[in-house]
Amino acid sequence: MKALCWHGRNDIRCDTVPVPVIEDSRDVIIKVTSCAICGSDLHLMDGQMPTMKSGDVLGHEFMGEVVEVGSGFTKFKKGDRIVVPFNINCGACRQCKLGNYSVCERSNRNAEMAAAQFGYTTAGLFGYSHLTGGYAGGQAEYVRVPMADVAPMKVPEGMDDESVLFLTDILPTGWQGAEHCEIQGGETIAVWGAGPVGIFAIQSAKIMGAELIIAIETVPERIALARKAGATDIIDFMNEDVFERVKEITKGQGADGVIDCVGMEASAGHGGLTGVLSAVQEKLTATERPYALAEAIKAVRPCGIVSVPGVYGGPIPVNMGSIVQKGLTLKSGQTHVKRYLEPLTKLIQEGKIDMTSLITHRSHDLADGPDLYKAFRDKKDGCVKVVFHLN
Structure with missing residues (x-):
């Protein structure tokens, strides 16, 4: 066969x-x-x-x-x-x-x-x-x-x-990623990556009652799909500072929940030390790149939820200081x-x-x-x- x-x-x-x-x-x-x-x-x-x-x-x-x-x-x-x-x-x-x-x-x-x-x-x-x-x-x-x-x-x-x-x-994965954000209605949810899992995470967050759904993406076809799926706002991570735009959209509050649908193959975006380091790593190695996760941890509000349906296979550097000092909850898993x-x-x-x-x-x-x-x-x-x- x-x-x-x-x-x-x-x-x-x-x-x-x-x-x-x-x-x-x-x-x-x-x-x-x-x-x-x-x-x-x-x-x-x-x-x-x-x-x-x-x-x-x-x-x-x-x-x-x-x-x-x-x-x-x-x-x-x-x-x-x-x-x-x-x-x-x-x-x-x-x-x-x-x-x-x-x-x-x-x-x-x-x-x-x-x-x-x-x-x-x-x-x-x-x-x-x-x-x-x-x-x-x-x-x-x-x-x-x-x-x-x-x-x-x-x-x-x-x-x-x-x-x-x-x-x-991919549908249950997107759903579980949104479910981990404990959406009750009226929340702001930011989704990194509008690939297939991201699209279903956006649809799921909408069904669960999120008020604002921010999609972080740069590919035009995926941006169009994100809008169709229910994204209320788009951030093009190659041309905009994601953290600053999330703060702007949420009037300084940050997202209630963030969903990393990218995982280990994140690409560096607009500016910042993390972006520079990630860009260098992309050029030199095939190892896991934590750029999207780092952005998500930064952009979520204090005492918010970080949901990670994106796949990681081994150790990566994570800003535990931000997780602890902001009182974040991290949820993940296959x-x-x-x-x-x-x-x-x-x-x-x-x-x-x-x-x-x-x-x-x-x-x-x-x-x-x-x-x-x-x-x-x-x-x-x-x-x-x-x-x-x-x-």
């Missing part, structure tokens, strides 16, 4: 790999009908996540049709269309029972490796390095889904792939996707969330993948979101 595979930094290939087989009674095999390239995949492409191996199958945003089930499996049957969350859940450990699905204690096949890096294990993830279990991803024609009786969801009747595909990751599947599906069915306008590039052939990865990384041809339809 065809699959998009990692072969080193900036080396993504469409390979022919073996079709997966059932390995456990809780497995299902699905024929992928739709999958997408996520901004987090760019961290792999750029060599910023450790423990990748040449030939690893990429992709954690995918869905498809069940073609084979493990012995005694009853949740799904052949022919069912299912959405597969990017994290794998056992359903029985303490964290799963608490609803903390992204830190499932049993699904990561390399739990000791993750614990050595982070202190405790994370959940197993599809297509996201051996640090998270080394599971083959979903940018492929077929995928083995382990522990499929827990996290995946059957697609409701009448909903097409593009209506539900982003339930796998998304507990299963927690949000049903309520977000209802919002989609009610037409309250726009699921498709951010899709700029569609393909029916994984062979286009290497070029589309580059277009997405470089933001060429107005590329915001890439979706493959393989059925």
Whole structure:
């Protein structure tokens, strides 16, 4: 079968790999009908996540049709269309029972490796390095889904792939990022990055009742999407001082909550020592860059909330003085996707969330993948979101 595979930094290939087989009674095999390239995949492409191996199958945003089930499996049957969350859940450990699905204690096949890096294990993830279990991803024609009786969801009747595909990751991630800001109504929320997660964070903040939503972005296509999603104000970080503009918009008060949807690959913006240092770091290294997070911590009001759905894989310098002296709350984590599947599906069915306008590039052939990865990384041809339809 065809699959998009990692072969080193900036080396993504469409390979022919073996079709997966059932390995456990809780497995299902699905024929992928739709999958997408996520901004987090760019961290792999750029060599910023450790423990990748040449030939690893990429992709954690995918869905498809069940073609084979493990012995005694009853949740799904052949022919069912299912959405597969990017994290794998056992359903029985303490964290799963608490609803903390992204830190499932049993699904990561390399739990000791993750614990050595982070202190405790994370959940197993599809297509996201051996640090998270080394599971083959979903940018492929077929995928083995382990522990499929827990996290995946059957697609409701009448909903097409593009209506539900982003339930796998970016919609729940944007929602959780906004939820972490504890929006009650009337707040000012600032969102760093109007990529796919940022767009859903903006939509989510609007649904939750934020009064002002500030999007920090510089790409024209993404600025247009941010306005459509509900941003009331735009700050072009390449041409404006973000902190000063946030103060101006909020009449000196600062944002009540800030959401870093950029993560480890932030770009330096307008002026300031942090921007200069970040610009130098971008030129010299491929390591994580904390520019967006540093700006967010600075711009949030005293006793405000800093929400970080953006991905970081290792240590970065953080201004703990600002966090402590301003009394800030920092909330982060991979998304507990299963927690949000049903309520977000209802919002989609009610037409309250726009699921498709951010899709700029569609393909029916994984062979286009290497070029589309580059277009997405470089933001060429107005590329915001890439979706493959393989059925």
